[in-house]
Amino acid sequence: MPELPEVETVRDGLARHVLGRRVEAVEVRRDSAVRRQAGAVPEFAGRLTGRTLSAAVRRGKFLWLLLDEPAVDGPIGVPGEALQAHLGMSGQLLVRGTATPPVEHPHLRARLHLGPTADAGPVVLDFVDQRTFGHLTVVDLVPTADGAPGGYGSAVAAVPEPVAHIARDLLDPALDRAVLVARLRARRTDLKRALLDQTLVSGIGNIYADEALWRARLHYARPTDSLSGAGVGAVLDAARDVMTEALRAGGTSFDALYVNVNGSSGYFDRSLAVYGQEGRPCGRCGAVVVREPFMNRSSFRCPRCQRRPRRSPERRTTAHPATRRT
């Protein structure tokens, strides 16, 4: 499942293979692939055709390609537009030269025909997505609230409008760690739920959440407001470290659903400590890793290293109307 390291691997591949290319033609093979697009397929293709891809940018699991040469008579003062992609659970972006006939993948959802660069011939960029949770959209950019670059891969201080509410990720130099720690501790919820909340900190999915919790020796149901600042810092460091290591290894791959932009799978999954390791010994203490349902998903943990907290988060009672501010 693509999380931050996998999406970054894709972003890097796109940066090396599609920038400076003009979109010559757009094929949408399945309309729902652009379901987030106002104006549906015609607007998607219309806003994309003829544009040049100028940067590949990522924030958390969101990915976008900046579009040069804005549409004629576009609104003044708008920072620009982007082709935004989210890979969902199973999305892939595959780049292929045109020397050989394009592969008609059964889960091909959209195909962009991209023109040549000074150095290389035209290519085809395929969006393939078996489980169809991913999508593509052409969107307007909005300025970042803090004036810092919108994400990794470009100095432009703007993000796609649908990404504006997504928090910065743990590898973002502009992330305000102190604010993040304070916000996380102010939550009244389970720690893993907070780690998965993309509006709090982005890029972490089910796999790296479990790995980070194991490294920090914390239980997924640990109440966020029972953690010290140091404890929160430790689990955030663990998440940052495990994602950095996965990135170095080329991203995690499961069941061949994820491959990088050139079609080669990552191999970091061999290094996972707990995720998918039910019944196998904890690499630290030897206790048998367990799988438990949590948030309608699976959570994997070591029952000895990651003890269940004594109390669950106290349920927040509805605020009294008299104390509620508008």
Place this chain on the structure above:
DNA sequence: CCCGGATCCTGCTGGC
């Protein structure tokens, strides 16, 4: 505003 559960979707797997 904050929280948490339901929902979307497809294909594979395992039990009977």
Place this chain on the structure above:
DNA sequence: TGCCAGCAGGATCCGG
């Protein structure tokens, strides 16, 4: 051998 329930889990929507 065939059928079907269960499972995988991103983001978003909506009720409380």
